[in-house]
Amino acid sequence: MLKVTDISKTFFKGTTNEKKALSHLSLTLNDGDFCTVIGSNGAGKSTLLNSIAGAYIPDSGTIEINGHDVTKVSEYKRAKYIGRVFQDPLKGTAAGMQVEENLIIASRRGESRRLRWAFSSGDHEKFRDMVARLGLGLEDRLSTRIGLLSGGQRQALTLLMATLKKPDILLLDEPTAALDPKTAGKVLKITDEIVHEQHLTTLMITHNMRDALKYGNRLIMMNSGTIIADYSPEEKQKLTIDDLLKKFEETSGAMSDRVLLG
Numbered sequence: 001m002l003k004v005t006d007i008s009k010t011f012f013k014g015t016t017n018e019k020k021a022l023s024h025l026s027l028t029l030n031d032g033d034f035c036t037v038i039g040s041n042g043a044g045k046s047t048l049l050n051s052i053a054g055a056y057i058p059d060s061g062t063i064e065i066n067g068h069d070v071t072k073v074s075e076y077k078r079a080k081y082i083g084r085v086f087q088d089p090l091k092g093t094a095a096g097m098q099v100e101e102n103l104i105i106a107s108r109r110g111e112s113r114r115l116r117w118a119f120s121s122g123d124h125e126k127f128r129d130m131v132a133r134l135g136l137g138l139e140d141r142l143s144t145r146i147g148l149l150s151g152g153q154r155q156a157l158t159l160l161m162a163t164l165k166k167p168d169i170l171l172l173d174e175p176t177a178a179l180d181p182k183t184a185g186k187v188l189k190i191t192d193e194i195v196h197e198q199h200l201t202t203l204m205i206t207h208n209m210r211d212a213l214k215y216g217n218r219l220i221m222m223n224s225g226t227i228i229a230d231y232s233p234e235e236k237q238k239l240t241i242d243d244l245l246k247k248f249e250e251t252s253g254a255m256s257d258r259v260l261l262g
């Protein structure tokens, strides 16, 4: 369960560059909720995810993950609770290391550094089966350096790595924005399968309204650092793109050109 209570974050406070990114935002996700996040540019979506991950510490408010108050816990220390996939396929995996080496490190998340490199018997077969299900031809490339893979292959691997050890919260920040539509569809389908199989509590930012409606059981819309609409599973089932467009127009006046119909 994720409980964000009344968080605010202002960058460059008290200067001419002051930017209020989050303003008294509260959000609760129950176990297994898959919540998509939409909103215009600068609405505060990434700042929300970064605050949950610990990259930014909010000026006020609290963040709890499965009952642990992590508000002031460093990003490094709270990483044991969190799986992340970034917009940039170059993040999330180590380019100079082999596919298998990346997977072994991910599977030892939270364990002593000394043990992280130790392969156990069966690891090779396990990793082979795991990457085979991605359907991206990686099962015969376990010893390939990650830097040689395509963006889609890298994002799918980052997703596998982020969920290899079940995270309490999975944060997806526009994970398919840099991919071509066909590969993006494939990666989202795999994401959806993994989230359901593992019953993962998930937040996914997207600029694609069709994806925001298609995936997950919850949807929130952000504007000016706050949540302006929070649709329950029952409400989301009935929600249409027209409803979302109307809500956008009501609140922000105009549609952001980066909120796409897909």
Ligand SMILES: Nc1ncnc2c1ncn2[C@@H]1O[C@H](COP(=O)(O)OP(=O)(O)OP(=O)(O)O)[C@@H](O)[C@H]1O
Binding pocket: 011, 012, 019, 020, 021, 039, 040, 041, 042, 043, 044, 045, 046, 047, 048
């Ligand atoms: N590290 C930072 N330093 C200063 N200002 C920042 C920083 N990160 C975000 N901001 C500002 O905070 C506001 C919210 O930005 P944020 O990136 O969270 O929005 P977003 O909804 O994710 O936007 P986009 O859809 O364009 O990615 C913006 O005004 C942005 O310029």
